[in-house]
Structure formats: C-alpha cells, structure tokens
Amino acid sequence: MKGNRRRATNAIEVDFVARMLVLGFLAGMAALFFVYLKNQQHAVGNKSRLVEQELHEYEARNMALEARITSMTSRGYLQRKLDEGYIHLESVRDTAVARITPPVSAEPDGVLRTASREPGSGVIAGSPQRVLRR
Amino acid sequence: MKGTTGRIGVVCALLVLVFTTFAWRLIHLQILQYDYFSKLAAQKHLRCQPIPAKRGRILDRNGEELAVNIPVRTVTADGTHIKDPAALAAVAAPFLEMPVEELAGKLSPAVKGKRPYVVIKKEVAEEKAQAMIAAMEKARLRGLYLEEGSVRSYPNGEMLCHVLGFVDHSGHGIDGIEKSFDSELRGQDGFRWIEHDRKGLEIVTYRGQEQLPENGSDIRLTIDMGLQAIVEKEVDAAFRDLHPAGAAAILVDPQTGEILAMANRPNFDPNKFNEAKPEEMRNRIITDMYEPGSVFKIVVASAALNEGIVSDRTRIFCENGLFSYGGKTVKDHHKAGDMSLAEILQYSSNIGSAKMSLMMKDQKYYDYVRAFGFGEKTGIPLQGEISGLVNPPRRWDMLTKTRMAFGQSVSVTPIQMIMAMSSVGNAGKLMKPRLVLSRGEGSTPSETEAPRQIVREETSKFIANALQKVVSKEGTAPLAAIDGFTVAGKTGTAQKVGPHGGYLNDRYIVSFAGFFPAEHPRLTGLVIVDDAKIGAAANYGGLVAAPIFAHIGGRAARYLDIQQENAVAQANASSNQASNR
Numbered sequence: 232m233k234g235n236r237r238r239a240t241n242a243i244e245v246d247f248v249a250r251m252l253v254l255g256f257l258a259g260m261a262a263l264f265f266v267y268l269k270n271q272q273h274a275v276g277n278k279s280r281l282v283e284q285e286l287h288e289y290e291a292r293n294m295a296l297e298a299r300i301t302s303m304t305s306r307g308y309l310q311r312k313l314d315e316g317y318i319h320l321e322s323v324r325d326t327a328v329a330r331i332t333p334p335v336s337a338e339p340d341g342v343l344r345t346a347s348r349e350p351g352s353g354v355i356a357g358s359p360q361r362v363l364r365r
Numbered sequence: 366m367k368g369t370t371g372r373i374g375v376v377c378a379l380l381v382l383v384f385t386t387f388a389w390r391l392i393h394l395q396i397l398q399y400d401y402f403s404k405l406a407a408q409k410h411l412r413c414q415p416i417p418a419k420r421g422r423i424l425d426r427n428g429e430e431l432a433v434n435i436p437v438r439t440v441t442a443d444g445t446h447i448k449d450p451a452a453l454a455a456v457a458a459p460f461l462e463m464p465v466e467e468l469a470g471k472l473s474p475a476v477k478g479k480r481p482y483v484v485i486k487k488e489v490a491e492e493k494a495q496a497m498i499a500a501m502e503k504a505r506l507r508g509l510y511l512e513e514g515s516v517r518s519y520p521n522g523e524m525l526c527h528v529l530g531f532v533d534h535s536g537h538g539i540d541g542i543e544k545s546f547d548s549e550l551r552g553q554d555g556f557r558w559i560e561h562d563r564k565g566l567e568i569v570t571y572r573g574q575e576q577l578p579e580n581g582s583d584i585r586l587t588i589d590m591g592l593q594a595i596v597e598k599e600v601d602a603a604f605r606d607l608h609p610a611g612a613a614a615i616l617v618d619p620q621t622g623e624i625l626a627m628a629n630r631p632n633f634d635p636n637k638f639n640e641a642k643p644e645e646m647r648n649r650i651i652t653d654m655y656e657p658g659s660v661f662k663i664v665v666a667s668a669a670l671n672e673g674i675v676s677d678r679t680r681i682f683c684e685n686g687l688f689s690y691g692g693k694t695v696k697d698h699h700k701a702g703d704m705s706l707a708e709i710l711q712y713s714s715n716i717g718s719a720k721m722s723l724m725m726k727d728q729k730y731y732d733y734v735r736a737f738g739f740g741e742k743t744g745i746p747l748q749g750e751i752s753g754l755v756n757p758p759r760r761w762d763m764l765t766k767t768r769m770a771f772g773q774s775v776s777v778t779p780i781q782m783i784m785a786m787s788s789v790g791n792a793g794k795l796m797k798p799r800l801v802l803s804r805g806e807g808s809t810p811s812e813t814e815a816p817r818q819i820v821r822e823e824t825s826k827f828i829a830n831a832l833q834k835v836v837s838k839e840g841t842a843p844l845a846a847i848d849g850f851t852v853a854g855k856t857g858t859a860q861k862v863g864p865h866g867g868y869l870n871d872r873y874i875v876s877f878a879g880f881f882p883a884e885h886p887r888l889t890g891l892v893i894v895d896d897a898k899i900g901a902a903a904n905y906g907g908l909v910a911a912p913i914f915a916h917i918g919g920r921a922a923r924y925l926d927i928q929q930e931n932a933v934a935q936a937n938a939s940s941n942q943a944s945n946r
Contacts, residue, residue, distance in 0.1 A: 276569030288495060291436040291513075295491045298435040298518055305520035306429075306594050 410560045411573070417513060418552030421581030423529060423542055425590040426625075426802050432519055432529055432543070438494035439512040440485040443565075444475030447508030456504050460497035461486050472508070485509065488516055517543075519635045524597050525588060527648035528627055528747065528800070531635035539638075540646065542584060542800070545746045549804055552581035582805035587623035592616055595920045596626040600892075603913050604630040607897035613649050613779055614917060619787035619880055619889045622796025622816075624745075651743075651750040654776035655874045655893070658859030658906065659713045659841075661772030663789055666710055667828050668733035669721045671820040675706050677827060681717045683709070688716040691763040695719055695771075698841075707831035713841045713856060719767035727758035727766060734769070736819045737785040738795055739777050745798045753777045772859055779876075783891040786878040789832065790853065790886035793825035794818055829853045833883045836911075845877055845911035847918040849929030853886075854879020854914065856906030861896060871901040877910035881918055882930050888921055890914050 302308060312318045394402065423432035440461060447453055454469035461468060463486065475483040489497075494511050501509060517532045530541020538547035558573030596614045604612045609630075616626040629649045633641030647653065669675045686700030699712035709717035722730060734740065740755030754776040756765065768774040780798060788795040794816035832853035836845045842856045857876040860868040876893040880886040892910040899909070922929075 272570050273568065276572075277566075280567055280569045288491075291491045292495070294434065294436045294515075298433050298520075301430045301433050302518065302520040305522075306590055307521040307524055310594070 410562075412559055412561060414557045414559050414567075416555035416557060416576075416578045417515075418554050418578035419580040420515070420517065420532075420536060421550040421552065421583045421805075423550075424583055424585045425588045425593070426586060426623075427589065427591075428585070429590045430520060431525060431586070431588075431590070432517060434515040435518045436491045436513070436515050437488045438491060439487045439514055440489055440494065440497070441510050441512060442472055442475050442483045442485050443508055443510060444472075444478060444480040444483065447472060447476045449506070450476050450508075452504070453501070453506050453508055456500050456506055457497050457509055460493045460500065461489060462493075488514070521590070522636060523632050523634045525590075525593055525627070526632050526635045527629050527646075527650075528586070528588065529635055530748070531638040540748060541648075542586065542747070544748050546584050546801070546804070550581040550584060553579040555579070584804055585802045587618075587625065587799050587802050588627070589625045591924050592626040592921050593628065595924060596628045596917055599913050599917045599920075600628045600630055603892075603894060603897075603909075607894060607899055607909065609894045609897040611649055611653075611895040612893065614890065614892045614913065615650055615779060615783050616917070616921065617783050617787050617798065617889045619790040619796070619886045621799065622784065622787065622814075623799045623802070625888070648747060648749065649893075649895075650779040651745060651747055652778075654751060654753045654778050655895070656773050656775065656859040656862065657777050657782055657876065658772040658857035658874070659715075659718075660782060660786070660855045660857035660876055660878050660906075661775065661777070662710060662713065662718045662770065663786065663828060663832070663855055664734055664737050664739075665718050665722050665725075665730070665770040666706055666831070667737075667789070667793075667820045667824055668730060669725060670706060670827060671733075671824040672725065672729065674724045675721060677706065680705055681709065681720050683714050683716045683720075686716070688719065690719065690767055693764060695767065706827075707834060710828070710831040710855065711834040711837070711840045713835070715771040718770040722766050722770035727761065730766065730769075731755070731758050733819070734775070736795070736817065737788065738781050738817075739775065739785070743778075743780050743784055743798050745780055746800055750780070751778060753781055772857060779891055779893055782876070782878055783889055786855070786880065786891065787886075787889040788819055789825050789828050790880035790883075790889055791816070791825075792822040793820040829880075829883055832879070836879065841905075842877060842879075842907040842911040844907060845879055845914050845918075847881055847915050847922060850881045850918070850922060850927070851883040851930060852879050852881040852915075852918065853883040854911075856911060858904070858906045871904075872896050873901070873904045875904060875906040875909045877906050877914045879914060879918075881922070882927065884930070887925065887927050888918065890917055890921075892917070 309318065313320065420434055422430055422434075425431055440457075450472035451469055454465050454472055458465040458468045468485070471483065471485055474480070489511075497509070498511065501507065515536075517536070519526070519529060519531070526541075528541055530543040530545075531539055532543050533539050536551070538544035538550065543550065555576045555578030557575040559567045560571035560573070561567050596616060600612050600614045603609070612630040614626070614628050615624065617624055627648075627650055629647070631642075631645045633645040638646075675681070680703040683697060683701050683704045685702055686697040688695040688697075695715050697712070697714050697716050699714065701708070701712065701714070704712065704714055704717050706717075706721075708714070709721070725733075734755055740753055742750045742752045744750075756774070765774045784795060784798055795818075796816050797814045830853075832855055833851055834840050835856065836842050836852040836854055842854060845852055845854050845856075854877055857874075857878070859874050859876075860870075861872040861874055863869045874893065874895045875897065876891065878889070878891040880889040892913045894909050894913070897904055897909055903909070
C-alpha cells in the first residue's frame with residue numbers, strides 16, 4: 232500500500248525547478264538592469280539637454296555682449312563720445328611717428344593706414360630716407 | 366460525467382471567445398490601425414523643433430562690423446501651467462519692463478481659457494529673459510517660457526544706411542545689401558525632431574532626425590569705414606550749412622571700380638527704419654537722375670579727340686561768349702575768342718563744347734555717350750538703380766546735340782557720372798562699380814570684371830591733363846585743390862528741371878567730379894549738392910561742391926597715407942642722386 236502511494240505521488244524535478252528559478256531570476260535581473268540602464272540613459276539625456284541649454288545660453292549671452300562691444304566701439308558711438316568730450320583726439324605729428332613699414336606710394340594695392348600726416352608740412356613724410364634715418 | 370464535460374466545454378469556449386476578442390482587438394490596434402494611432406501619439410509627443418540659422422554679418426573691407434545680430438527672446442505664457450497669475454506677474458513684470466497689472470491682465474485670460482500659447486512680449490534682451498527665468502525658479506513659479514530670436518543691429522546708426530539697407534521684423538532684407546544678398550545672408554534654418562514629456566521637456570533619448578542650420582554668409586563690402594566717416598562728416602556739414610534738398614558724395618578707386626564710400630542726405634537710422642520718411646530712404650546716387658551740367662563736357666571732349674575731329678592744337682572760335690544756334694543763344698561765363706580743347710574744359714566753355722558736338726556725326730556722338738555708360742544701369746548690386754535718360758538721335762531736335770555737350774537734355778545718375786570720370790583717370794577704361802569684396806568666410810575676393818575701353822589711353826591722358834587746369838587758379842574749381850596733390854576734375858552747375866518741365870529760376874544742382882593724384886589716380890570723388898539755399902550768385906559747382914571735394918580728398922589722402930607728389934618727386938630725385946654717385 233505504502234509502495235503504491237509513493238508511486239501515485241508526482242515526483243518534483245528539483246533540478247528543473249532550480250534551473251527555472253535561476254533562469255527566472257536572471258531574466259528578472261536582466262529586466263531590472265534594462266530598466267536601470269534606461270533610467271540612466273534618460274538621466275544622462277536630461278543632463279546633456281541641460282548642458283546643451285546652458286551652452287546655448289552662454290552662446291547667446293556671448294553674442295549679446297559682442298553686439299554690445301561692437302556698438303560701443305562703433306564709429307558713430309565714438310564720434311558721439313568725441314563730440315560730447317568724453318574722449319579726446321590727440322594729433323600726432325609725422326616726426327613723432329615711428330614707422331614700422333614704409334608707406335607705399337600711389338599704387339593699386341588696397342588700403343593703407345600707417346599714420347596720418349599733416350598736409351603741407353613740407354617734410355618728405357614717411358619717405359624711405361626718413362625711415363632709414365630712424 | 367457527461368454534464369461535467371459539457372460545462373467544461375462551455376467554459377473553455379467562453380474563454381476562447383474572450384481571448385479571441387482580446388487578440389482581435391490587439392490585432393486591430395497594433396496592426397490594422399497602427400498608422401492612425403502612431404500618428405496620434407506622434408502628434409501628442411513629437412515636435413519638429415526649428416533651429417534658426419544665424420544671419421550673416423555685413424563687414425567693411427577691413428572687417429569692421431556694419432550689421433550684426435543681437436540675440437533676443439520672445440516671452441510666451443502657457444495658461445495650463447500657471448497656478449497663480451498675480452504672483453507670477455509680480456515676479457516677472459520688472460524683467461519685462463511692464464506694469465504688474467498689465468502682465469497680470471495678459472496672464473489671467475490665458476489661465477481662465479487654458480490657452481497653452483500666449484505671446485507676452487517680443488524682443489526681450491537675453492540677460493533680462495534669463496534673469497526672469499532664474500527669479501521664477503527661485504519663487505517656484507512656472508508658466509512663462511522663452512523662445513529664441515534675434516534682431517538686426519546696425520552699430521553705426523545712420524552711417525552708410527543707404528548701402529546697408531535694413532531687414533523687416535521677420536528678418537527678411539528689405540533694402541540695400543540686406544535685400545540684394547538676402548538669400549546668402551539668411552542661410553538655411555535647420556530642424557530637429559524631438560519627443561517631449563508631459564511638461565514639454567525634450568526626451569533626449571528619443572531625439573529623432575536632425576538637420577543642422579546653415580548659417581548665412583558674411584558679406585564683405587568694398588566700403589572703407591574710415592573713408593566713409595570722412596565723407597559722412599563732410600556731407601553732413603554741407604547739408605547743415607547749405608540747407609539743400611539733398612546732398613551726396615561718393616569715393617571710388619578708379620583702377621578697380623571699388624566703391625570706397627557712399628553717402629546721401631537726407632538719411633535715416635536703419636535701427637529705426639519704421640520712423641524714416643520715404644525721401645530719407647532714397648539712395649540718390651543710384652535712384653535719382655539729374656542733368657549733370659558741365660561735368661558732361663568730358664564726354665564730348667573725349668569723343669571728339671578720340672575720333673581725331675579735334676587735336677591738342679585745334680582752336681575753336683567761341684564767339685566771344687555769345688553763340689546763336691537754332692534760334693537760341695548759348696552763353697559762356699568766360700568770354701573768349703579762340704580756345705583750345707584744354708581751354709574749353711578749363712574755362713568750361715559751353716560754346717566750345719557745343720561746337721565740338723556739331724563737328725561729330727549724331728550716331729557717333731550718341732555711341733560715345735552710351736560707351737561712357739550713360740543710359741544704362743551700371744549693375745551695382747543695390748535695389749532701385751535707374752538707367753538715366755539718353756535719347757537716341759532720332760528723338761533729337763536741332764538743339765539736343767549742342768545741349769548735351771554741356772550736360773543738358775541728358776539725365777544721368779551720380780554713379781554713372783563718377784564711373785565715367787573714373788574712366789578718364791583709368792586710361793580710358795570704364796570699370797563696373799564693385800560694392801562687394803567677398804561673400805562668406807574664407808572666400809576669395811571676387812575678380813574685377815573686364816573693363817570697357819572707351820577711348821585710347823592717350824586721349825584720356827590728354828583730358829586728364831586738361832582737367833588738372835580746371836583745378837588751377839585760372840580754372841573754374843581752384844577750391845577743389847588738395848594740398849600736396851595735383852587734382853583733375855570738372856565742375857557742374859545745372860539748373861533744376863521743374864516738375865512740369867522747363868528750368869526753375871535760381872535753383873541749381875551743383876557738382877564736382879575729380880580724381881587725384883592726377884598722374885596715378887588713387888581716388889575718384891563726386892560731390893553733388895541739390896538746391897543749396899545760398900543765393901544764385903554763389904551757387905556754382907566750383908564754389909559749393911569743389912571745396913567739399915577738397916576737404917574729403919585731403920582727409921582721405923591722409924587716412925590712406927597717399928604719398929604727396931612733391932614728396933614722391935623729392936624721394937625719386939634723392940634716389941637718382943644716390944645711384945649716380
């Protein structure tokens with residue numbers, strides 16, 4: 232009778248259950264890890280968005296400051312300040328100018344600006360000889 | 366037993382039915398209506414975020430900024446995010462420079478109507494907008510958001526306004542270089558598909574397709590702001606002292622055709638273009654035509670000399686100052702008998718010029734006028750250029766030819782006139798005016814277009830020498846002389862044409878066009894003063910426009926450091942002596 236009862240009982244396959252449990256655990260861990268990674272990804276994405284935004288704000292601020300500098304150093308602004316007496320032009324005579332490069336005579340070579348000269352001063356202004364003397 | 370099996374069968378059938386229904390519903394949602402629902406989801410969470418391109422700057426030839434962008438923000442409100450409009454208004458109003466009540470008045474309807482997008486204020490400065498957001502975060506308030514934008518700024522204000530033009534509120538070029546090169550300056554906006562959360566914040570992980578903006582190219586002009594400032598100051602002084610209807614001046618490099626400075630009065634501030642009057646916005650140098658008067662004598666003189674009809678030894682009888690032709694009398698200010706070609710130009714003889722024109726065939730004379738560029742647009746890249754008015758010979762009456770010789774019965778634009786004068790200083794080669802040096806960073810300067818050879822080099826040299834005498838004590842424009850330089854030029858004094866035809870009494874357009882140093886010209890200049898209020902006795906090109914030219918030329922020469930001709934001569938003599946030794 233005893234032997235019959237034992238035969239009627241379903242045998243539990245421990246190794247199969249254990250394998251399933253391990254697999255389930257691994258799958259669960261993988262899923263949790265996936266969720267963790269996804270969260271991290273979102274967090275990093277959010278951080279990069281904030282950094283992008285910050286960079287953008289700095290860029291905009293920089294542009295605004297550049298525009299302000301341009302406006303405050305523009306000819307119109309400086310002329311106005313000159314007229315109002317906030318800045319003052321000091322004339323420099325040719326004899327007080329040390330030329331690094333000799334001025335170029337009338338040639339179609341673009342724009343030249345080494346120094347200003349007083350007209351009719353009678354000196355050989357900026358001529359090669361003068362440069363050599365210096 | 367049979368009953369039990371039957372019940373189990375029914376339950377199973379019901380379960381199968383239920384699961385089949387669910388399965389069908391899933392198929393319906395996921396497969397059959399996939400497009401519809403994915404579109405619906407996308408509408409809720411997907412958005413195409415525009416990335417605006419930056420408009421290119423406009424620079425002068427030395428890189429000085431003439432038109433720049435200032436970043437600004439548009440402040441918008443989302444009524445669904447605002448819980449306490451009064452508190453939000455109290456925090457934000459000082460940054461938006463508006464009364465608290467006014468802001469609260471804008472916010473309350475948005476909250477009540479649950480409107481998600483209400484524009485509160487445009488063009489808020491970047492710093493103020495950022496400070497407002499910081500203050501809101503500190504007060505734990507939300508509901509106001511910022512949108513990107515920029516406004517165009519012209520740091521020099523009115524200076525060079527007619528060349529630069531301006532843009533409208535949507536950033537499209539309306540006038541000047543801003544209009545002519547709008548597509549290049551504007552660039553191409555980019556975009557980015559983003560997915561956002563419930564709060565409207567981007568979920569970066571799901572960032573979609575993206576196209577970066579292509580910023581607009583910088584445009585580098587041939588204008589030199591140093592010279593422009595000189596010209597502006599002189600034209601300003603003339604406009605203030607002489608009270609004319611208009612005044613204009615232009616400087617050109619005769620060898621390349623590059624426009625170095627261009628100024629008109631009246632003018633306007635492109636930063637406040639909506640306050641400008643139409644007459645202030647007109648670039649008279651290209652949009653207005655006028656009878657040039659005696660400056661035009663260079664055309665008939667060049668043509669007659671080039672065709673061999675006259676020579677340097679030819680003497681023309683100038684009728685002692687009174688010449689009747691075609692029932693009308695032509696008068697000379699300087700009464701003389703015989704005059705050479707050089708003297709005709711020096712004393713600005715109308716009779717001599719008229720007689721020279723009569724020596725030429727109509728068509729040939731007309732061809733020369735057209736060859737000098739009159740009657741056609743110069744092709745300067747600015748809006749509104751006109752071609753002037755030169756009638757063909759078939760429309761001439763008996764007097765037209767003689768009148769044209771001294772600048773009547775023909776209408777030209779100032780830009781045509783200065784390019785024609787430049788050709789005299791450029792060995793008879795007519796250049797196309799250039800206003801743009803290069804487009805875009807790193808681009809090479811555009812090539813100068815092949816010039817048109819109008820007259821032989823010897824002819825233009827002869828005319829240039831004759832024009833030097835105009836700026837002598839005996840000539841009509843001694844006041845155009847520039848210390849240290851020889852100047853060649855010609856005065857023009859033309860009666861104004863009335864709106865209903867005929868000439869207006871005592872109202873003149875006076876001008877002076879010239880170049881220097883006469884031997885190797887570096888600069889050509891033209892000054893025009895329209896209807897100066899100084900009395901007819903003093904209203905002459907030689908008395909009004911010539912001194913302005915001299916002031917501009919003198920300062921420009923010093924600015925460019927053009928070596929004075931006596932200095933050049935002395936330097937050459939010294940070097941010759943040194944080499945002989």
